[in-house]
Amino acid sequence: MAKFMNTLLRTLKTIILPIIVYLAFSILSKGRFGQPAGMLTIARQSIMPIMVALAITCNMTIGMWDFSAGAVVYTAAIVGGNLALMTGTGIPGLIVILILIAVTLNTITGLLYNLFKVPSIVLTIGLMMVYEMIPTLLFKGGVLISGKMTHLALPPYCFIVFAVMFIIFYVVFNYTPFGHNVRALGSNQAIAANVGLNPATIKLVSFIFGGVFLGMAAVMDLSTKGMIRPPATMGSVSMIFDAMMGIFIAFFLQKYCNLAIGVVVGTFTMKMLNSGLVSMGLSTTVRDITTGLFLLILLCISANQGKFTEWRNNKEKARLANEKFTQANA
Amino acid sequence: MQKITLLETKGICKSFGPTHALTNVDITIRRGDILGLIGENGSGKSTFSAIVAGALSPDSGTMQLRGEPYKPSTMVHAQSLNVSMVVQEMGTLPRITVSENIFVGNLHRFKKNGFLDIRKMNSEAAAILKEIGAEDIQPEVFIDQLNFEDRKIVELARAMYNKPDLLIIDETTTALAQKGRTLLYRIIEKMNSENKAVLFISHDLDELMEVCNAVTVLRDGFVIDTLEKDQMSIGKMRSLMVGRELQGNYYRADYDGSYEDEVVLEVNQVTSGPVLENFSMKLHKGEILGIGGLANSGMHELGRVIFGIDKPITGEVILSKNKTRVKNPLTAIRNKMGYVSKDRDKEALIINATIRENIVLSSLRKLQSLLLITAGREKAVTEQQIESMSIKCSSDTQLCRELSGGNKQKVVFAKWLAAQSEILILDCPTRGIDVGVKANMYALMNDLKNSGRSIVMISEELPELIGMSDRIMILKDGALTGEFTRSENLSEHMLIEYMI
Numbered sequence: 001m002a003k004f005m006n007t008l009l010r011t012l013k014t015i016i017l018p019i020i021v022y023l024a025f026s027i028l029s030k031g032r033f034g035q036p037a038g039m040l041t042i043a044r045q046s047i048m049p050i051m052v053a054l055a056i057t058c059n060m061t062i063g064m065w066d067f068s069a070g071a072v073v074y075t076a077a078i079v080g081g082n083l084a085l086m087t088g089t090g091i092p093g094l095i096v097i098l099i100l101i102a103v104t105l106n107t108i109t110g111l112l113y114n115l116f117k118v119p120s121i122v123l124t125i126g127l128m129m130v131y132e133m134i135p136t137l138l139f140k141g142g143v144l145i146s147g148k149m150t151h152l153a154l155p156p157y158c159f160i161v162f163a164v165m166f167i168i169f170y171v172v173f174n175y176t177p178f179g180h181n182v183r184a185l186g187s188n189q190a191i192a193a194n195v196g197l198n199p200a201t202i203k204l205v206s207f208i209f210g211g212v213f214l215g216m217a218a219v220m221d222l223s224t225k226g227m228i229r230p231p232a233t234m235g236s237v238s239m240i241f242d243a244m245m246g247i248f249i250a251f252f253l254q255k256y257c258n259l260a261i262g263v264v265v266g267t268f269t270m271k272m273l274n275s276g277l278v279s280m281g282l283s284t285t286v287r288d289i290t291t292g293l294f295l296l297i298l299l300c301i302s303a304n305q306g307k308f309t310e311w312r313n314n315k316e317k318a319r320l321a322n323e324k325f326t327q328a329n330a
Numbered sequence: 331m332q333k334i335t336l337l338e339t340k341g342i343c344k345s346f347g348p349t350h351a352l353t354n355v356d357i358t359i360r361r362g363d364i365l366g367l368i369g370e371n372g373s374g375k376s377t378f379s380a381i382v383a384g385a386l387s388p389d390s391g392t393m394q395l396r397g398e399p400y401k402p403s404t405m406v407h408a409q410s411l412n413v414s415m416v417v418q419e420m421g422t423l424p425r426i427t428v429s430e431n432i433f434v435g436n437l438h439r440f441k442k443n444g445f446l447d448i449r450k451m452n453s454e455a456a457a458i459l460k461e462i463g464a465e466d467i468q469p470e471v472f473i474d475q476l477n478f479e480d481r482k483i484v485e486l487a488r489a490m491y492n493k494p495d496l497l498i499i500d501e502t503t504t505a506l507a508q509k510g511r512t513l514l515y516r517i518i519e520k521m522n523s524e525n526k527a528v529l530f531i532s533h534d535l536d537e538l539m540e541v542c543n544a545v546t547v548l549r550d551g552f553v554i555d556t557l558e559k560d561q562m563s564i565g566k567m568r569s570l571m572v573g574r575e576l577q578g579n580y581y582r583a584d585y586d587g588s589y590e591d592e593v594v595l596e597v598n599q600v601t602s603g604p605v606l607e608n609f610s611m612k613l614h615k616g617e618i619l620g621i622g623g624l625a626n627s628g629m630h631e632l633g634r635v636i637f638g639i640d641k642p643i644t645g646e647v648i649l650s651k652n653k654t655r656v657k658n659p660l661t662a663i664r665n666k667m668g669y670v671s672k673d674r675d676k677e678a679l680i681i682n683a684t685i686r687e688n689i690v691l692s693s694l695r696k697l698q699s700l701l702l703i704t705a706g707r708e709k710a711v712t713e714q715q716i717e718s719m720s721i722k723c724s725s726d727t728q729l730c731r732e733l734s735g736g737n738k739q740k741v742v743f744a745k746w747l748a749a750q751s752e753i754l755i756l757d758c759p760t761r762g763i764d765v766g767v768k769a770n771m772y773a774l775m776n777d778l779k780n781s782g783r784s785i786v787m788i789s790e791e792l793p794e795l796i797g798m799s800d801r802i803m804i805l806k807d808g809a810l811t812g813e814f815t816r817s818e819n820l821s822e823h824m825l826i827e828y829m830i
Contacts, residue, residue, distance in 0.1 A: 175445045177437035180426070184434050187423035194385060194421075195488075196406030196435030318644045321601040325608045325644075 014257040017249065017298075018269045025276030033279035044155065046271040047162045048220045053243035053250075053267045054169045055213035057259065058179075058206040060247050061186040064120035066207075068109055069214055069243070070236030071131035076102040076218035077228050078135035081143035091149055094222070099215030103208060105131060110207030114200045128236060135230040142229035145222060153223035165216055170260045178205055242270045245295055252302040333360035336527045337382065337400070337413075337496055342391035344377050344551075351377040352551045355391070359496065363527045364518055366538040369548035369571055370792065375531050378548070379498045382529065383415035384408030396495070406435050414489035415498035422473050422481045429455035429469035432488045458487045463513045479510045486514065497521055498529045503537060515541065533624055533830055535564045547571055568823055580769055581797025582776055587816025589617035589800050593650045594784050595636070595753055600645035603631035605808030608644070613753065613784050618775060620799030621788045623829055628808035630672055633757040633788045637669035638662045649753075663692055665753075668746030672757040672788075674735070678742045681731040685723055686712040688730055688741050692749035715744035720770070736767030743774065754778065757788045772798055792822040804828040 026034035052073065056066045080098035087093055109127055113120060135142070151157055173179040181202050184192045193199055221239075222228055249266030250259055257265070273294060277287040335358055342355040352374045359365050367375050380386040382393070384402030393400040395411060402408035405415065422431050429448075432455045433440065440451045455469035464483045473481060482502060489497060499518075503511055518528050518541060532538055538545055545562060547554040547570040554570050595613040600606065606628035613619050623629045634640040636647050638658040647656040649665050656662050662669070671677035679688055690697060690708045697703045697711065712726040719740045723733060730738055739759070746754060759775075760768045775785060775798060789795050795802050804812040804825055812828030814820055 171445070175448065177441055177446055180430055180434075180437050180446065183426050184423050184430065187425050191421055191423055192434065194405050196404055196409075314643045317601060321599075321607050321644045325599055328608075 010256040014253055014261065014265060017253070018265060018272060021269055021272050021276065025272070025279060029276065029279040033276050038275070038279075040155070042271050042275050043268070044153070044158055044224075045275075046268045047158050048217050048224065049239075049242040049246065049271065050162065050264055050267045051165060051213050051217035051220060052240055053246045053263045054165065054260070055210040055217065056240070056243060057169075057247055057250070057263055058173070058182045059120070059203075059210060060244075060251075061182055061259070062203060062206060063186060063189075064113070064203065064206075066109070066124050066210070067121065067237060067240065068105075068124040068128040068131055069210070070239035071128040071231070072102050072105045072109075072211070072214045073218045073221060073239055074228065074231050074236050075105060075131050075134045076215050077222040078139050078143045078230060080215075080218065081145055081222050081228070082139050084149075085143070085145065091152060094145075094149060095216070095219055098218045098222075099212055102215030102218060103211035106207045106211030106214060107204070110204040113207070114204060129233065132231050132233065132236055140230065142227060143222065144227040147226070150223045150226055152219060158220065158223075161216065161220065165213060166260065166264065169213070170258070172209065173260055174258065178202070178209070182206060242267060242274070245270045245291075248295060248299060248302075252298055333362055335359075335394075336361050336363070336396060338394045339378075339382070340392050340394075342378070342381060342388045342393070344374075344381060344386065344388050350551050352381075352388070355548075355551070355553055357546055357553060357556075359527050359529060361495075361525045361527055362522060363544060364522055364542045365527065365529050366542035366545035367529055367531045367548065368533075368535070368538060368545055368567060370790075373548040373571075374551040375548055376500055377551075379415060379500050379529060379531060382408070382496070383413060383498050385415070385417075409489075409492045409494070412492060412495040413498070414492060414494035414496075415500060416482070416485050416489050416502045417500055421485045424474050425472065427470055427472055428459075428467060428476070428484055431473050431484050432458060432469070432491060434488075436491075455487070458491055459483075462487055462490055462517055479507050482506060483510055483513060486517065490517065494526070496527050496529065498531075500531045501533065503532055503534065535567055535830060538562075538567070539564060568826055571826070581772055581794070585816055585818045587800040589779075589784075590615040590782070595786075596648045596650060597632070597636060598645050598648065600632070600635055600647065601643040602635045602640050603628060603808075606631045606635070606805075607808045609805075609808070609810065610645075611803060611810075613786060615784055616779055616782050617800050618779050618785045618787055618798055620795040620802040621786060621805065622790075622792065622795045622802055622825060623805035625790060627805040627829070629788045629805050630757055631808075632805070633669065633672075633755050633786065636786060637667060637755050639669070663749065664695075666749070666751050667753045667755065668692070668749060668751035669755045670739075670742050670746070670757060670759050672761060674738055674742060674761075679730050679738055681738075682729060684727045684729055685716070685721065685733075685741055686726040689715050689726075689744050689748050692745050692751075696749070711748050715748050719744045719747075719774075739767065739771070743771070751783070753784045753786075755786045755788070758790060759787060760789075760791070760794060792825050795825065796820050796822065806830075 022034060052069055056069050059066045076098045080101045081094065083097050084090070084094040089097070109124065112127070113123055116123060152161055173182070181197055185197060185199055185202050189199055246263055246267030246269070249269060250262030253262035253265060273291060274287065277290055282290070337359040339355060339357050342352055343350070344352040355374070355378060357378070367378065369375050377386065381388050384405045384407050395413065400411065402411065402413065408414070423434060426434070429452045433451060437446060440447045452469040456465070459465055459467050459469065462483070464487065467476065467480055467483060473484065476484065497517070499514070503514065506514060518530070521528050530538070530542055539562060542562075543559045544556060545567060546556045547567065549571065557566065592615040593612045594615050597609060597611045600609045605626065609628070609632060611619070621629045621632060631640065635642050636656065638647070638656045638661055641657070648654070649656060652665070654661060654665055656665070656667070659669070675681050686708055689712045693711060694703060697707045709726060715721070716723065716726060721740045721744065722737050730741055733741065760771055775787070778785060787795070787798060800816050802814045802825065803810055806829055812825070814825070
């Protein structure tokens, strides 16, 4: 019974954030937000950022930033989409080619990271600019696919894709030595290396594994939009914004739920927040400010949650010390 | 009966920069040995154990394990050769489970069709925990849910997983309460009964007398002696640990421990960190006040509280001149206080900045004129310090990370001297620097004292405390256990009795 109550409590704490966002916008938008059809659209729109979030979760768990993820998605979608059209391999070809391109690019990122030993933030911003140029050089006009190749973006296929990719991530992250090593490395790199883990190999595999999800994110993005043009310089960053915010929320939620579930809940919450702000008719500027404040408040709570315990412990310690001092001087 | 040699080291040397941590260390560990390794702080005990356990490589020397050449490249490699160690610091990984902590680095052993057999992993972890007598620790819980002692027991389980022939226990008992100690002693007994060996490092001489059947004494990186059980006594161990005379004018030559009556700083009933409790002291003008104790006695926390880095849980630090309460480092610096941290590269210096940037850092307000600081003024101050401190550098724009340990420490001192600090808190001021620079530092401290500056010198080195202090306060478990005034008759034996 106690175990059941504990699980129930943790589940409630996990979903309380999206519920609050849902209720808040349902009330504030006077019914424009929160209708079943609208929520289904938000769920569909969340799939692509969730794929990106899952792709960079392992890296961020280890403490590596990946700002090149958006550029990889663009490159995989435009280059891979054109190759799939040229070869006439249809949806299966689209999936395979896009994943291969994304995995190749992420492998290059991982190898360069281990080779250059520069901070991940510096390396991936540099590579983002390089990767963004690839589609411009090869296919200036971008990619346009036919309606027949966009089925994966439609229900129920999009949800099947999401379910398959989520299960793959969940199993790898929780039930393979790689997933456990990622978590160990993220806990303390020095101790992890001392007990025999190879940080360079784990980081490389983490990039390669992420490449699979970025490839799938590219498939979903291309299937949803039908047409993608090469991004402007650093234009791909916006693609990873929701994903990164989702992971921050997931890190906050991981004491109540599995990190993989937290990533889904976090990214969906971010998407709901964006849609809710749109439904209220707010300008882009106000939407950006609100989103930033939301995240700031959440991170503040997350960063300071140990302070209260510390304050309580110090108070008790002070009481005991004062008692001893009084006794000694009595 | 003749014991069989399990591990033999010959001529092991290890240096960290200019510091010789180990010099020609020959130690033999035999099957059935519970060998205590003792020595003062910095004597090389942890360095030796880290080399045997594969965490460090020796600069020279050889090792043989079971008669075969032994050269572990990592701790995991050593473990695979049945040599395990429980480290002094916390060695568990947060945010993962107990069983993951036990098997980290060995997870491939539980791989089944590419996936981890978590059930098997947990059940094996439970078996190991049961074997060492810690069945109350659940393998599937997150390590963060355990207290400090239980986490140390998990480390012990990790060490015992490979059924080691040699178990190294590096000052672990200080982290353990009765439950953990009982469990550890039971493991040691079992190792002994199975004709295996234990290398046991501890500062607790009573505990060493009780647990070990031999002790090897290290001093300044040299093996001084090995005592068999029938030769062991606390007095003899102490004598071997500290048997060293003060030489020439290396420290202060005088035994005049006088200072002015004026109190410059008061610490009143301060509680801080895990151990320091209700500590009070007064620092006088022109005084070198030595604070001694073991590493976890609370003395380092005291230095941080005095300079305002850590906020005290109870009590206060008051500057007597203007009754100012030291609440943070800014207040301290504005009231002419300086602090030399034990962790030079992380807390005392900006190692990627230049010598000039570091030296002028605490004096920027003084160098300012009409809101501007000119490069000329910065350079003048820096060059004066480089000359007076004899800092060996190519120019004042050289990066601090390129300097030797001793010259880095000179830059730290120069920073506070440039700021004309009148009260200096020095935490292990000569840690990791060579003898020549040490002598310079001691001479400088003496000059500072003679010019009326006041110094709190926190040190883990007893000769330094005796050689330089006008007054010495010894801390144990966060409380004052002894206070000594400067005297020719003051010996390390007298201090160590209050420390251990």
